[in-house]
Amino acid sequence: MITRIVSKNFEIPNSHTLAVAKANGVYESIDKAFTQPSYVIETEIENSGLRGKGGGGAPAGAKWCLATRAQEMDQTSAKSYLVVNADESEPGTFKDRQIMEFDPHLLIEGMMLTCYAIGAHDAYIYIRGEYKFFADRLNKAIQEAYDDGLLGKKVKGFDYRLDITVHRGAGAYICGEKSALIESLEGNRGHPRLKPHKPSPEYYFGAPTLVNNIETIATVPYIVTNGAAAYRQYGTEKSPGTLLFGLSGHINKPGIYEMAFGESMQAFIDTIGGGVKNGKKLKAVIPGGASTPILNAQEVKEARLDYESMKEIGSALGTGGMIIMDEDTCMVSALKNLLSFYHHESCGQCTPCREGTAWVDGIIANILNKKAKADDLELLSDISKTMNGKTICVFAPAVAMVIDGFILRFRDEFEAYIQKSLGEADA
């Protein structure tokens, strides 16, 4: 099941150093790419069907086109930027750090190709503040690349300037949202921006900017070297290629495994993950980072790991970071854990999210602490209705879907808790 494209060098000792990386083929695509016109890369990416791997799964090629087209149309902005989103903070997701830890040069290579394709000469890596180790490692790799003439005034001898800067965030989950990320990068408070009404790139200090996830960018060298068709041989028609899938929670072999899209979730858990820990039964899986609706054991059996199939069964593939829960897991506590996170991380811009996340967190706390009221579940669904689809970004809708997902699938557990509270109140 394992297909290694991004993770091919992960297990080589010292893979993060320039010497080892070069010995294993990193930076080989540069010579070919930089002698061709820049649109060739863009076309190849578009043909490959590469989808953004930060969770949304939007086609990367279309996004690149927006950035280049905006640049062409808007003659006043001579600049454009590439921003790599390394603000990996979704609970259950820990794939991007593997790239930074084990193959930072692959990322740099991908950035060089992407910048050349969209005509950017300055690129930023926005990394979450808590990732100090990874930021240090990246900086070290970037320094190596500069020293080796791979970056700077002349990229690998070609007449193309490229500078990469690592920017550490200050620890906000919302800064992984691309427009909030750019606000933060501009030095402002990380608040998502109002969404444009027609397809448009992001704008960093008024210049068209492409924001992509690390893993997306790290996939670019493979596609440039081997062509779109080679990438398309993996995965499904609509979800081509591979993804770094993650396993955590009650599982025997937690970790990051690169697989083509379209594999069975159950098979993945059982074979690669080694099954549920301590031989217990599977109860539920959060399929792709905390913000995707939870699946029960029955749904897991049917689930296939690509964007379309996951959507069909009422959840989302997200980042592919699966949280496995065994039969003893208390779903009310699990939801409380997630809601505490969202309560803490809501940026506080839009009313429904700012007040809603705090309120639902409080209600679940009450249910856990035997202070529940009879109509609490109804209240929760009321609030989640208000939070869904009425905010600037998708944070609140995600929370609403998480709540709805838990209550829809494990309503009896919540009701049992509420009954306990009510019984106690009567006594």
Place this chain on the structure above:
Amino acid sequence: MPNMVNITVDDQKLKAPEGAILLQVLIDNGISVPHFCYHEALGPDGNCRMCMVEIEGQKRPQISCDTRVKKEMVVYTKNESINDLKRSILELELLSHPVDCPICDQAGECSLQDYYMEFGLNESRRPKEEKKLKDKKLDIGKNIILDQERCVLCARCTRFTQEITHTNELAIIGRGNDARVSTLPGQQMHTAYAMNIIDLCPVGALTSKDFRFRQRVWFMHSAPSICHGCAKGCNIHVDHNQEKYKSDTIFRFRPRINKSINGHFICDEGRLSYKQENEERLDDFYHQNRRISQENALSYLLRYLHDENTLFVVSPSLCTEELVIIQKLAERFDIKMNAYHDPYTDPDFGDDWLRSQDRASNLAAVKKLGIPTSKEELLIELGKTKVVVNFDHKALCENNAETQNMLVNKTQIHFVSHLFPECKNHELLLPIASYSEQKGTLINEDGILQKFEAGLCNEKKNLLELLHIINATPETVEQVWDEILAEKFGLAYETISAEGKQL
């Protein structure tokens, strides 16, 4: 010119400029759509989510502040699902609100209160001990008190300091329901326009230290007037009330929207200048420190008007009608006039926005009427005169050496609205109404002629009325225009619109 297109709002056909902000179009057409964060001067921010409307063809309700007018757009602002939505957002806004309307100065002009009465009226579904407590009664400087618990985090105030004044004193700190407006640690508001955030605040989070607890807004009457603090001519509301057994008193000035002059804002100094209208006012006629009647005072005055050695010194802040009537009087008695302007120049006050270094509010009219303003001319005339009649000129009331030297050995007659040191010891002292008590017109530094209305209704005679008694000149502003100014300026009083008229 924007392309006007047809749109339908709640089955009503409207014409609107294509591409305009839908919410503004709705507001301009008198369709009430609740909103907190949108403000015409600040533009959309999209955070409050109150201005949601349903648009045909869109699967979800949209915020109208971030929706642009399109041809043949069909909008619903009042159907049941939209009202439900407003109710649920309001419920969230009120979750941790202290609901202290009875002691809140915003009550009566509070959007949150109004919307709750219109859409909410729900019982709280959250126990009050779970409310999020924040800081109250924070003095953030410049007469502004911040109550974080009443705040709906619309960010109008922070956007004002960031986008309008560029002084960045305010920011939102904290995340989620811990978010709150705050100044930087240890710092305070310092912009000269700070108090505008009090008007911008749609709720009671920002209140004026000066106005707090002084008056319920629904008791007050409001008159459209113009700030007389400088030559900019910012439009203001004069909010006043006559409480039982007290005289009519002004409680505050608020900016009045005039897009061609001050937009939505005024400076703090202008805003607080209302105090001068209440305080230190001259009420009676005096002759050599003796209180006398109006009749006697005017007969004394007539005696001096017949004196050959009399000079009129007029304030360049008097309204156009007063200036022209004084000019008539001067012509009849063959008296020279001067509107000495130097004392009204204050370079420290001027800036490149709403504060002009010319602190006289009607210099343009003075010049239009051909009244001299220079010090040289004044000194020449003073050399020839024994009697000086002062029409509210501030320099002649100030106790500084320069003016006292100029006036040494002169017989002084003062038409003034306010008391000043030693004023009663002068030959003759005549009280007149101040600008907040009368109507008139001013021409600002950009040549815009504007009307202002009388606010206070105290029984003080204004200058026109007093001069009418001795000279039978027109008694009211309308008469002055009919008989003199209409011809002089080539336009009728009635044609001066609320926005003013560019001359």
